Every structure is written in structure tokens, then in C-alpha cells.
């Protein structure tokens with residue numbers, strides 16, 4: 001044990017020496033997207049990756065995996081709705097030939113079939129670029145025309161389906177397109193959430 005006066009002298013000398021401060025770095029780089037964040041941030045401002053607690057990375061990857069699974073499911077719904085619209089367009093244009101072959105003068109039905117065929121083809125095509133708006137438009141058109149019974153008549157005139165079957169076909173079609181609309185909406189949300197700047 002040193003005498004007290006030596007300790008006091010040492011402390012005095014220490015206090016006279018220039019102070020070296022060990023500062024934490026001012027920025028911290030994200031291990032996932034390499035975005036530079038403030039050093040006291042817990043999560044990356046760009047991608048949400050944990051910056052301090054690295055054991056949270058598992059949770060991050062689980063979440064990412066889950067979002068990708070949702071995205072795939074939503075994209076499948078959109079794809080099915082698009083295929084159904086293409087099939088309907090083809091089905092209606094084939095139906096027109098069938099009517100002419102029979103020699104019937106159902107001008108109204110033919111006119112509606114041409115209109116729907118063109119419309120479904122256009123909406124199916126448009127759904128590649130803007131799935132939400134295109135499929136929502138298709139859904140609204142379908143529900144309006146189903147409500148005024150025109151679409152049901154159209155389906156019935158091209159098939160041997162009776163009243164109930166025609167109605168069931170209409171409902172099935174509405175459900176498929178509605179699922180497509182939901183899928184398109186989810187795609188937008190998930191993509192917005194997962195968006196990573198490069």
C-alpha cells in the first residue's frame with residue numbers, strides 16, 4: 001500500500017494529463033442491406049434488420065420468409081383470376097361462333113358476348129401491369145351484370161347449364177376474381193413493406 005501522499009500526487013498528475021475519450025462510432029452499418037444508420041438505432045431504418053441485438057436476426061429472417069410466403073400466395077390468386085378472365089374471354093368468343101352456326105338471331109346476346117369477351121381480354125391483359133385496378137374493375141363489372149341477370153343469361157346461352165348451375169358458375173367466377181383483387185391489394189402492401197433501397 002502506497003502512502004496517501006503518493007496516491008494524491010498520482011491523482012493530481014492524472015488530472016493534468018489530456019483526457020482520451022473513447023467515443024462510440026457515430027454510425028453503424030446494417031449487416032443486411034449495408035445502409036448506414038445512427039449508432040444508437042436498434043433497427044436499420046431501411047430494411048428493419050437488427051443493428052444491436054444480433055440474436056434478433058432470426059426473428060427478422062422468419063418475418064421475411066413469412067412475407068415472401070404471403071407474397072407468393074397473393075401472386076397465385078392474381079394469376080388464377082387472370083387465367084379465368086382469359087378463359088372467359090376465349091369462351092365467350094367461341095360462343096359467338098356457336099350462336100352464328102346455329103343460325104339464331106340473338107343480336108343482344110351476341111353483342112353482349114362481344115363486349116364481355118373484349119372487356120375480359122383487356123382486363124386480363126391489363127392485370128399484368130396494374131392487377132389491383134384491373135381485377136377490381138372486372139369484379140365490379142361482373143357483380144353489376146350478375147345483379148341485373150345479363151351475365152347469367154350469357155353463361156346459360158353458351159352452356160347446357162340450367163339456372164342453378166349458371167348461377168353457381170357466376171358465383172364461382174365472382175369469388176375467383178374477388179380473391180384476385182385481395183391478392184393484388186396484399187401484393188402492394190407486402191412489396192411496400194419489403195422494399196429495400198439499393
Ligand SMILES: [Zn+2]
Pocket residue numbers: 030031032033034035044045046047048049
Ligand atoms: Zn438494413
